[in-house]
Amino acid sequence: MEWSWCADSVKKCSGTKNNATELLREAREVMQKKSAYHVAVVGATGAVGQEMVAILEERQFPVAQLSLFASERSAGTTLPFCGREITIQPWTAESFAGIDIVLGATDGAISKKFTPQAVAAGAVVIDNSSAYRMAPDVPLVVPEVNGATLAGHRGIIANPNCAAAPLVMALKPLHDAATLRRVVVTTFQSVSGTGRDAMDELMEQTRSLLAFREVVPKVYDRQIAFNCIVNWQADPVTGDTEEETKIIGETRKILGLPHLGVAATTIRVPVFRSHGVSVNVETESKLSVDVARARLAAFPGVVVLDDPARKVYPTPLDATGQDAVYVGRVREDVSIANGLNLWIVSDNLRKGAALNAVQIAESLIRA
Numbered sequence: 001m002e003w004s005w006c007a008d009s010v011k012k013c014s015g016t017k018n019n020a021t022e023l024l025r026e027a028r029e030v031m032q033k034k035s036a037y038h039v040a041v042v043g044a045t046g047a048v049g050q051e052m053v054a055i056l057e058e059r060q061f062p063v064a065q066l067s068l069f070a071s072e073r074s075a076g077t078t079l080p081f082c083g084r085e086i087t088i089q090p091w092t093a094e095s096f097a098g099i100d101i102v103l104g105a106t107d108g109a110i111s112k113k114f115t116p117q118a119v120a121a122g123a124v125v126i127d128n129s130s131a132y133r134m135a136p137d138v139p140l141v142v143p144e145v146n147g148a149t150l151a152g153h154r155g156i157i158a159n160p161n162c163a164a165a166p167l168v169m170a171l172k173p174l175h176d177a178a179t180l181r182r183v184v185v186t187t188f189q190s191v192s193g194t195g196r197d198a199m200d201e202l203m204e205q206t207r208s209l210l211a212f213r214e215v216v217p218k219v220y221d222r223q224i225a226f227n228c229i230v231n232w233q234a235d236p237v238t239g240d241t242e243e244e245t246k247i248i249g250e251t252r253k254i255l256g257l258p259h260l261g262v263a264a265t266t267i268r269v270p271v272f273r274s275h276g277v278s279v280n281v282e283t284e285s286k287l288s289v290d291v292a293r294a295r296l297a298a299f300p301g302v303v304v305l306d307d308p309a310r311k312v313y314p315t316p317l318d319a320t321g322q323d324a325v326y327v328g329r330v331r332e333d334v335s336i337a338n339g340l341n342l343w344i345v346s347d348n349l350r351k352g353a354a355l356n357a358v359q360i361a362e363s364l365i366r367a
């Protein structure tokens with residue numbers, strides 16, 4: 001999708017302004033002048049949205065007012081924030097007046113409806129869906145890796161895919177040390193990456209199977225409990241699934257390496273939370289295991305858990321509820337001249353989604 005689509009949509013939503021670009025610039029200036037912000041979460045009742053609300057409180061983001069939106073289904077329910085219960089409302093075109101920052105946590109189709117309206121109303125939207133990630137003029141940001149690209153935002157900032165975000169956190173220090181040539185990625189993704197309904201499905205299927213009852217898959221097209229599956233929707237030409245295509249494109253965009261060789265295979269595993277990613281890296285120059293570990297450990301937000309002698313390596317249970325991207329099993333790949341293998345684990349709802357979005361908002365208000 002092209003930026004012109006975003007600009008046209010914003011223009012349509014703007015009652016008084018004709019120049020969409022001018023309107024988007026103003027949105028950024030308004031936000032920078034304040035000491036506390038009117039923040040909204042759209043999709044607040046979902047897996048990512050609930051985590052966003054919790055992280056805003058936990059990190060003491062300067063919130064003057066918090067508005068929480070979801071579908072009609074959730075209207076009137078509440079979520080706790082800073083000792084108060086905030087009522088969930090359905091959003092309308094008028095909902096975004098006076099809001100500075102919108103954290104989007106809905107699917108892409110819904111984001112394409114509310115985002116232009118929010119930007120036209122003067123907000124900056126940090127969107128977790130894939131709707132705008134590959135739009136050329138929309139920054140796709142992991143602050144530790146390419147935070148500088150935020151300076152070019154025009155009202156919409158995209159938050160990456162939940163496997164791409166931790167992946168680039170580990171790739172960036174390796175690239176800076178030895179220049180990436182090719183990356184081969186295999187993911188072991190938890191069901192929370194598909195959202196709240198998929199977590200319920202894993203729980204229900206597990207219970208049913210342990211009670212010798214039959215299961216009927218609803219969210220996924222195969223049984224996920226006690227299984228490993230592929231989320232279909234494959235590209236008819238490449239055969240890559242949508243998730244694989246996202247990881248390839250987003251990794252290149254965030255690292256600013258449009259021609260980097262990236263191959264991805266994504267697998268959904270019966271784990272509730274936190275994704276594992278197996279990575280094989282080929283670099284232009286030789287990088288020893290010790291130097292790679294040191295570079296990774298020095299990178300902000302990365303923690304190396306790697307001591308084979310003591311069987312230390314990260315697991316999804318270790319990462320759940322944590323902010324860090326954990327890296328272990330750093331080994332030389334002796335099958336090529338300059339190769340390394342590594343294993344990354346990160347909480348998909350935190351660095352893979354909500355935490356990264358709040359960190360983007362923090363970078364914006366610091367700018």
Ligand SMILES: NC(=O)c1ccc[n+]([C@@H]2O[C@H](COP(=O)([O-])OP(=O)(O)OC[C@H]3O[C@@H](n4cnc5c(N)ncnc54)[C@H](OP(=O)(O)O)[C@@H]3O)[C@@H](O)[C@H]2O)c1
Pocket residue numbers: 042043044045046047048049069070071072073074075091104105106107108110128129130160161162192193194195196197348349352353
């Ligand atoms: N889960 C992850 O690890 C992860 C990571 C990175 C990015 N993302 C992306 O983040 C987005 C949210 O994912 P999720 O996992 O949180 O999904 P989810 O658990 O299924 O939550 C979806 C949210 O969207 C809301 N919603 C549905 N229709 C709506 C409408 N018409 N207006 C406003 N809100 C509406 C739902 O509200 P109701 O409760 O009212 O139905 C719910 O709050 C997706 O685009 C996903 O691809 C997810």
